[in-house]
Amino acid sequence: MITCTNCETPQFLQITQSRVYFEDGEVINELSESYECTLCGSTGQYVYDEDRDEEAVSGDVELTTERPKFA
Numbered sequence: 103m104i105t106c107t108n109c110e111t112p113q114f115l116q117i118t119q120s121r122v123y124f125e126d127g128e129v130i131n132e133l134s135e136s137y138e139c140t141l142c143g144s145t146g147q148y149v150y151d152e153d154r155d156e157e158a159v160s161g162d163v164e165l166t167t168e169r170p171k172f173a
């Protein structure tokens with residue numbers, strides 16, 4: 103889950119831009135989303151790399167392990 107580092111809640115985050123990268127026209131390799139917090143105005147970016155199964159965030163958002171990927 104992605105949360106605002108200032109507000110410490112995902113409640114006010116909005117996706118302002120979303121991009122998906124394809125390979126061979128069908129397989130999703132990478133997902134890129136830009137977020138903006140409508141409460142405090144912070145912005146950040148979330149990227150998911152399908153090939154490496156890696157998530158990364160930058161800016162004023164953070165990934166929380168509220169729901170662990172590996173139980």
Ligand SMILES: [Zn+2]
Binds near residue numbers: 106107141
């Ligand atoms: Zn915020």
